[in-house]
Amino acid sequence: MPTPLLEIDRLRVEFDLPGGSVAAVKDLSFTVHEGETLALVGESGSGKSVSSTAALGLLPALARPTGAIRWHGGAGNEDLLRVAPKRLRQIRGNEISMIFQEPMTSLNPLHRVGRQIVEVLAKHTVLRGRDARARALELLEQVGLPEPGRRLASYSHELSGGQRQRVMIAMALACEPKLLIADEPTTALDVTVQAQILSLLKDLQRRYGMAILFITHDLGIVRHFADRVCVMRGGERVESGETAALFADPRHAYTRMLIDAEPHGRKAPVPADAPLLLEAHDLRVRFPLNRRLFRPTTYFEAVRGIDLAIRRGQTVGIVGESGSGKSTLGRALLRLLESRGEIRFGDTALDGLDSAGMRPLRSRMQVVFQDPFGSLSPRMTVGEIVGEGLRVHAPELGRRERDALVQEALHDVALDSTMRHRYPHEFSGGQRQRIAIARALVLKPKFLLLDEPTSALDRSVQATVIALLRDLQERHGLTYLFISHDLAVVRALADSVLVMKDGVVVEQGDTEALFQAPREAYTRELMRAAFLEEAAA
Amino acid sequence: MLRYTLTRLLQAIPTLWIVITLSFFLMHLAPGGPFDGERQLPPEIEANLLATYHLDEPVWQQYLIYMGNLLQGDLGPSFKYKDFTVTELVAQGFPVSLELGLWAIGLALLIGLPLGVIAALKRNSTVDYLVMGTALAGVAVPNFVIAPLLALVFGVFLGWLPVGGWNDGAWPNLVLPVVALSIQQIAYIARMMRASMIEILGSHFIRTARAKGLTETEVIWRHALRPAMLPVVSYLGPAIAGIITGSVVIEQIFGIPGIGRYFVQAALNRDYTLVMGTVVFYGALIVLLNLLVDLLYSALDPQIRYDD
Numbered sequence: 001m002p003t004p005l006l007e008i009d010r011l012r013v014e015f016d017l018p019g020g021s022v023a024a025v026k027d028l029s030f031t032v033h034e035g036e037t038l039a040l041v042g043e044s045g046s047g048k049s050v051s052s053t054a055a056l057g058l059l060p061a062l063a064r065p066t067g068a069i070r071w072h073g074g075a076g077n078e079d080l081l082r083v084a085p086k087r088l089r090q091i092r093g094n095e096i097s098m099i100f101q102e103p104m105t106s107l108n109p110l111h112r113v114g115r116q117i118v119e120v121l122a123k124h125t126v127l128r129g130r131d132a133r134a135r136a137l138e139l140l141e142q143v144g145l146p147e148p149g150r151r152l153a154s155y156s157h158e159l160s161g162g163q164r165q166r167v168m169i170a171m172a173l174a175c176e177p178k179l180l181i182a183d184e185p186t187t188a189l190d191v192t193v194q195a196q197i198l199s200l201l202k203d204l205q206r207r208y209g210m211a212i213l214f215i216t217h218d219l220g221i222v223r224h225f226a227d228r229v230c231v232m233r234g235g236e237r238v239e240s241g242e243t244a245a246l247f248a249d250p251r252h253a254y255t256r257m258l259i260d261a262e263p264h265g266r267k268a269p270v271p272a273d274a275p276l277l278l279e280a281h282d283l284r285v286r287f288p289l290n291r292r293l294f295r296p297t298t299y300f301e302a303v304r305g306i307d308l309a310i311r312r313g314q315t316v317g318i319v320g321e322s323g324s325g326k327s328t329l330g331r332a333l334l335r336l337l338e339s340r341g342e343i344r345f346g347d348t349a350l351d352g353l354d355s356a357g358m359r360p361l362r363s364r365m366q367v368v369f370q371d372p373f374g375s376l377s378p379r380m381t382v383g384e385i386v387g388e389g390l391r392v393h394a395p396e397l398g399r400r401e402r403d404a405l406v407q408e409a410l411h412d413v414a415l416d417s418t419m420r421h422r423y424p425h426e427f428s429g430g431q432r433q434r435i436a437i438a439r440a441l442v443l444k445p446k447f448l449l450l451d452e453p454t455s456a457l458d459r460s461v462q463a464t465v466i467a468l469l470r471d472l473q474e475r476h477g478l479t480y481l482f483i484s485h486d487l488a489v490v491r492a493l494a495d496s497v498l499v500m501k502d503g504v505v506v507e508q509g510d511t512e513a514l515f516q517a518p519r520e521a522y523t524r525e526l527m528r529a530a531f532l533e534e535a536a537a
Numbered sequence: 538m539l540r541y542t543l544t545r546l547l548q549a550i551p552t553l554w555i556v557i558t559l560s561f562f563l564m565h566l567a568p569g570g571p572f573d574g575e576r577q578l579p580p581e582i583e584a585n586l587l588a589t590y591h592l593d594e595p596v597w598q599q600y601l602i603y604m605g606n607l608l609q610g611d612l613g614p615s616f617k618y619k620d621f622t623v624t625e626l627v628a629q630g631f632p633v634s635l636e637l638g639l640w641a642i643g644l645a646l647l648i649g650l651p652l653g654v655i656a657a658l659k660r661n662s663t664v665d666y667l668v669m670g671t672a673l674a675g676v677a678v679p680n681f682v683i684a685p686l687l688a689l690v691f692g693v694f695l696g697w698l699p700v701g702g703w704n705d706g707a708w709p710n711l712v713l714p715v716v717a718l719s720i721q722q723i724a725y726i727a728r729m730m731r732a733s734m735i736e737i738l739g740s741h742f743i744r745t746a747r748a749k750g751l752t753e754t755e756v757i758w759r760h761a762l763r764p765a766m767l768p769v770v771s772y773l774g775p776a777i778a779g780i781i782t783g784s785v786v787i788e789q790i791f792g793i794p795g796i797g798r799y800f801v802q803a804a805l806n807r808d809y810t811l812v813m814g815t816v817v818f819y820g821a822l823i824v825l826l827n828l829l830v831d832l833l834y835s836a837l838d839p840q841i842r843y844d845d
Contacts, residue, residue, distance in 0.1 A: 058747055092750035105741040108760050109840055119759070120749045155839040171749070 317494030383420030653730025675724030
């Protein structure tokens, strides 16, 4: 019989806002048992993070929680919403600890790593001075940080995202908590790093016998990582149960939709005699590392001699981890970055063209960026954003004609054309990405560079954007270069794939062949990580 | 670090050159000259004087002569204080201005920082509104309004403190000018510290600190205070420079023999060399203070390191 450790009982969290109060969590109940992993799943805004931060009393001041959060890990039965602040502080970091989604900013930038770990030991244990440092070192070893001795004296900006998350985990585990709350701990990390962190958590869970409350939007992780699942939407529990059973037989339509939202389908191949649209030969991009008078400048080569050929109607996927040079390659192809090597677009040689020479071609080569929040000007209406390219490339158009084209483009991306009078902040992430696509489409391009266009979106929204991209490709005969770290999406969209690492192509080939039988060790590692085969084993 | 410091000092040379050149020509554009007194000088004597100081030559030639002397460290003689060189006058006035300035900035930090922190911690409470409202008034009222008011109330009506004079920096003479100088800075620093503290308190690593089980006092003292102070530190360079140069008015009002008072009188008297000397000195001071603050910043924030 499993022993309950944390019971969330009819939790309701309301936020007092100027326009009245809004409930982020409504009547939520679930239980975490000792030693198990419970996944709290939902899309952004479902209230999953709010309910877990409520457990540690870390809600913002505007929040008013009601109901009960019963903790059985300490002295009997305590309600965490009602215990004395002093007792709550004893629990935090000691009985229940937490790791967060933002490894880059969750460590104090002004304190050394060692000091931050020692701080939590000094707070909750009898360890002091040399003993505390020894324990901190041991923890850094356990979380698999390379050179742990040296890392004790490092500052957080000297570590990568994955390394920072390891430090956070070390800090969370310092006092051997009974429950670890992990709030999207791998979302900000590369897939290979994600796989390492997940298997580390599993490993440490076994060693310390702790329970994990795992908050995520990624069902792929849940399937391999959690014992039980609780699906949330709009602050309410939709469905819960054993992981295997829930995936095999989802009861609720929303759960089914989430599971179906995993990208699937394959791209139909283009005829073998389709003409070449974009070609590059021995493309190189380098960035100066230091510029100083009287000294040779040293360079960092981000793209090191890449060959590429895309036929009309094709989608070529570029995959790789952050820092592999995939975005740099994309930008160099559009001559948004200075590069060396040949680039041909149709019959035109692009290398050597300056920005004025490129301008007439820009309408035929367009780009959609990753960040749907940052890449639309907040002071322009959607209509102005979409129509701006027309002002540059088709100045002869009258206002009425331009407006008609804008409406057509919005219609193309399945947005209501009356929305063109509104501003970007009024739209959701998925809608903004549609606006960005409409902005590119309005110029009737032949070629579209898609730089991680779905990475910032929820899975279900992602699925609709992917369907849209597919549909547009068919209707307008578009050619895509699709940059992504998400292998599942690339597999569903691309004819062929380039795998990049450290500025070179490690492997390339037809999508299916490459996914079925990857030849290179790095490709295999990437796929194992992406599809979490290791964690399943 | 040494290399960075040297580079910065080298970069200061063109900056100072531009400042000096501009001031030189602007000053000569202004009508009048150092020897246009109420009493008309006999023409021969005036010609003699002008020749002695090269003032009868074209302005660009005077400029070259001045720059040549400057490169040798010679700021020239004062036209009005005939027995003194400019260097002597600056050396006499600066310690007074510096003492006044340091007291003022010290007082501003001592009061401004805690006020800002308290306002941030009690955000949107009566305390916050009171502190910020007073600060706003402090920013808005210029110090040439505050200074005479202070002198009137504490010097004339209450008779607690002297209304003016330096008296070798005795503390009763210091109080009013220091307070008058620091009020605006207190207000600026408090507002800046409040904004910065609020931002830091909302950051992720503060959430981490709370999740560790630290008390609110520990969270603030250990984790929030130092990063919140960084923007204030970068403001200190311009602030100190502003206080020292800004004391021009205060020194005039309280009759303090600092460098600022010479500056004003020199400008009114068309005492070219003294004006230029003060400009060169202020310019170098501002460059140096900004450099010092940047070095201090790197000592406080490990993310900023000035090695190669």
